[in-house]
Every structure is written in structure tokens, then in C-alpha cells.
Amino acid sequence: MSEANYMANIVGVFGDPVAENPTGVMQNAAFQALGLNWLYLNFEVTAANLAAAVQGMRAMNNFRGVNCTIPHKVAVIQHLDAIAASAQVIGAVNTVRREGDRLVGENTDGKGFMTALTVDAGIDPAGKSAVVLGAGGAARAITVELALAGARAITVVNRSEERGETLVRLLNAQTPAQATFVRWQGAYRVPAGVDLLINATSIGLFPDVDAAPEIDYGSITPGMVVCDVIPNPPRTPFLRQAAARGARTIDGLGMLVYQGAIAFKMWTGQEASTEVMHRALAAEFGV
Ligand code: NDP
Numbered sequence: 001m002s003e004a005n006y007m008a009n010i011v012g013v014f015g016d017p018v019a020e021n022p023t024g025v026m027q028n029a030a031f032q033a034l035g036l037n038w039l040y041l042n043f044e045v046t047a048a049n050l051a052a053a054v055q056g057m058r059a060m061n062n063f064r065g066v067n068c069t070i071p072h073k074v075a076v077i078q079h080l081d082a083i084a085a086s087a088q089v090i091g092a093v094n095t096v097r098r099e100g101d102r103l104v105g106e107n108t109d110g111k112g113f114m115t116a117l118t119v120d121a122g123i124d125p126a127g128k129s130a131v132v133l134g135a136g137g138a139a140r141a142i143t144v145e146l147a148l149a150g151a152r153a154i155t156v157v158n159r160s161e162e163r164g165e166t167l168v169r170l171l172n173a174q175t176p177a178q179a180t181f182v183r184w185q186g187a188y189r190v191p192a193g194v195d196l197l198i199n200a201t202s203i204g205l206f207p208d209v210d211a212a213p214e215i216d217y218g219s220i221t222p223g224m225v226v227c228d229v230i231p232n233p234p235r236t237p238f239l240r241q242a243a244a245r246g247a248r249t250i251d252g253l254g255m256l257v258y259q260g261a262i263a264f265k266m267w268t269g270q271e272a273s274t275e276v277m278h279r280a281l282a283a284e285f286g287v
Contacts, residue, residue, distance in 0.1 A: 005037065009062050011267050012041040014053055014076075015069035019044070022284050023067060026260050029280035030272040038064075038268065047071050054079040054096075058103065065097045065267045073137060080105045089174050090144045092137055094259075097266040106266060109138060110145030112259025113198075113227070116250050119258075123196075123225055126150030130196040133184070133213050135163040138229045139200035143167065146196075147175035154179045157188050190219040197242070198227045204236040206285075212237040222246030231256040232285045253281060 013021050019042065027040035043066070045053040050072055057063045068076045073092040077083060080093065081102035087093050093105035117123050125146050132139050135158035143154050154177050158164030164181045171179035182188070190197055197220065203213050220226060226242035227250040234253040243249050257277045264272035 007037075007062050009036075009038045009064045009268075010041065010060070011038065011063075011065045011067075012043050013067040013069055014043050014045040014050065014072050016044055016046050016071060018042045018069065021069060022281060023260060025284045026257060026277035026280045027264060027272075029276050030261070030264055031268075033273050033276040034268075034270060036268060036270070045072065047075065050075055051079055054103070057096075065095065065263070067095055067263060068093055077105055079103075086110065086144055086148060089148075089170070090140050091170075092140065094141075095263045095266060097263075106263075107141055108259040108262040108266075109255075110141035110143075111262050112255045112257070113142045113229070114145050114149060115258040115262070116254040117196075117225070117227070120254055121225060121248060121250055124149075125196070127152050128195040129153040129155075129193060130198065131155045131157060131190055131194050132198045132200050133157050133188070133215070134199070134201035135160070135167040136200070136202075139198075140167055140170075142198060142200055142229070143171055143177075143179070144175065147171050147177035147179070151177050151196075153177065155182055155191075155194075156180070157182045157184050159184045184214075187214050187216045189216040190224070192221070194224060196225050196227065197247075198229070199236070199238050200229050202230075204228065204230045204233075204238055206232045209233055210237060212241065217241045217245065220245045220247050224248075225250065227255075228252050229255060231281070232287075234282075234285070234287055253278065253285070253287075257281060 024040040031038040083105040087107035095106040168179040168181040226247045229252040231252040234251040239249040261272040
């Protein structure tokens with residue numbers, strides 16, 4: 001007979017707004033699949049209350065970790081005891097885990113992308129040339145992980161010059177990659193010889209499902225691997241157009257599942273079923 005244990009382990013997400021964040025759907029499905037007494041909850045935490053929320057989490061031993069989303073990804077850093085190396089370079093934390101009494105900040109967004117790239121598509125980014133559309137949080141996470149994995153050249157294409165140049169300066173200063181900024185004006189033409197083309201903007205995210213980044217789609221060639229960070233819908237017009245030109249495509253739903261599975265492992269020490277997570281999210285998104 002097993003001893004009763006009525007104390008669930010709690011994880012969740014701190015954000016504002018946070019009501020529509022779907023991460024709990026996949027995490028709770030993965031906990032259930034393994035029979036774990038764990039629960040993922042969305043916590044509405046205003047910017048002014050972040051310090052108190054982290055303090056509260058510290059005080060509750062069965063509060064095992066959290067994801068951080070808007071507006072906390074940068075602000076949370078000052079409340080933690082240690083920051084993982086890549087999260088330090090990225091300058092943002094999306095996952096907090098406990099290590100004994102310490103709270104450690106991690107960033108799993110770029111790592112989720114890397115798993116989709118290396119495991120699902122079998123692509124080693126070492127020595128490759130990448131073009132990344134966007135320079136926000138997702139672009140920062142992806143470009144830093146690509147650079148740390150040995151990508152040779154990274155071109156950041158962004159509408160706002162300041163954000164794009166800041167990211168390129170960071171990559172050139174803190175990683176071995178050679179980064180270049182291109183201001184996004186009109187239809188961007190992907191140069192010949194590019195291996196990876198990544199949409200890391202929010203263009204195409206539900207409900208704007210017909211929107212696509214403004215590029216010259218004729219410049220996509222069959223040898224390219226084309227990736228989108230948009231998880232919902234997974235088959236964006238961007239990916240559909242790339243596939244129509246013979247390119248291999250990687251969607252943002254896979255990235256979302258993998259970044260969640262990496263956080264799951266950091267919290268529980270166990271491997272999540274990415275199939276269960278994927279199925280739960282796809283059902284949630286109605287795809
Ligand atoms: P940010 O707000 O930090 O950055 C948004 C980026 O998109 C900026 O570079 C912005 O350019 C650009 N952008 C937005 N609209 C346009 C437009 N109309 N034309 C040109 N550029 C545009 O957002 P995040 O980086 O945090 O998130 C971006 C997307 O990534 C979101 O849709 C999010 O859902 C997704 N994401 C997916 C993840 C996954 O696991 N699949 C993980 C994390 C994020 P500018 O600087 O000029 O404003």
C-alpha cells in the first residue's frame with residue numbers, strides 16, 4: 001500500500017495578460033500521461049507584483065518553477081539567484097527552475113527551436129548561413145542559440161533599425177557568429193547561398209491567419225530550410241509558400257512543444273511525451 005501524498009507540485013506561468021496562454025494544456029496533459037501529481041496554472045501577476053510573486057514562490061517548497069511571459073521575461077532576472085549562460089546572452093528568462101534553495105533562470109525558446117531543427121529536420125546549424133526576420137524576444141533567443149551552435153553567418157532583417165542593430169551588436173560581441181543587419185523595406189530578397197530562413201516576427205499569428213512576411217518568395221530555393229515561430233496556425237502562408245517552392249519547412253507548434261518539454265524536464269527531471277503535448281495543443285488550436 002502506498003503512502004498518501006496530497007501535496008501536488010505546482011508550476012505555472014507569471015504574466016499579464018495571461019488568461020489566454022495555452023501552455024498549461026500541454027504541460028498538464030504531459031503530467032497526466034506520466035501519472036505525476038503536478039499541476040500547471042496561469043498566474044496573473046502585474047509588473048508591480050513580480051518581486052512579491054517570486055518571493056511567494058520561494059516560500060512554497062512545492063512550487064517547483066514557472067514560465068515568465070509578457071511583461072516579466074527581462075524584469076524577473078533581478079529576482080533570481082543565477083542565470084544560465086544562454087539566457088544571460090539573450091537577456092531574457094522564460095523559465096525559472098529550483099536548484100536546492102536557489103532559483104535559476106533559463107531560456108527554453110531558442111532551445112525548443114534548436115530541437116525542432118536538429119531532431120525533426122536533422123539539420124546541424126554549424127557552418128550554416130541563416131536569415132532571421134525580426135529582432136524581438138523570439139529572434140534574440142533563436143539567433144543566440146544558432147550562433148552558440150556554430151552558425152557561420154546570421155543576417156537579421158528587421159523593420160525597426162534600433163532593435164535590429166542592437167541584436168546584431170550583441171551577436172557580434174558575445175558569440176562567434178558573423179552577424180549583419182538589413183533594414184526591412186519592401187519585399188526582402190533572400191540572397192543565394194542562405195541555408196536557413198526563419199520568420200521570428202509575429203506576422204501570421206491567429207487571428208491574422210492570412211498575413212505573411214513581405215519577402216520575394218521567388219528567392220526561396222529548394223535547398224533552403226524555412227522555419228516559422230508562429231505556433232497557431234502551424235501551417236502559415238509563409239510556410240505554405242516556402243513548401244510550394246520546394247523548401248523543407250519547420251513549424252512553430254513543434255518549437256512550442258519542444259521548449260515546453262525542455263522546461264518539463266528541468267522541473268520534473270523526467271522526459272515529457274512530446275507526442276502527448278503536441279496532440280493536446282493541436283486539439284486546443286483546432287488543427
Ligand atoms: P516581440 O514583440 O518581441 O517582437 C516582434 C518582432 O516582430 C519585432 O522584430 C517586430 O519588428 C516584428 N514585427 C511585428 N509585426 C511586424 C510587421 N507587420 N512587419 C514587420 N515586422 C513586424 O515578439 P516576440 O519575439 O516575443 O514574439 C514573436 C512571435 O514569436 C510571436 O508571434 C510569438 O507567438 C512567437 N513565439 C513562438 C514561440 C514558439 O515556441 N513557437 C516562442 C516565443 C515566441 P519591430 O522591431 O520593427 O517592431
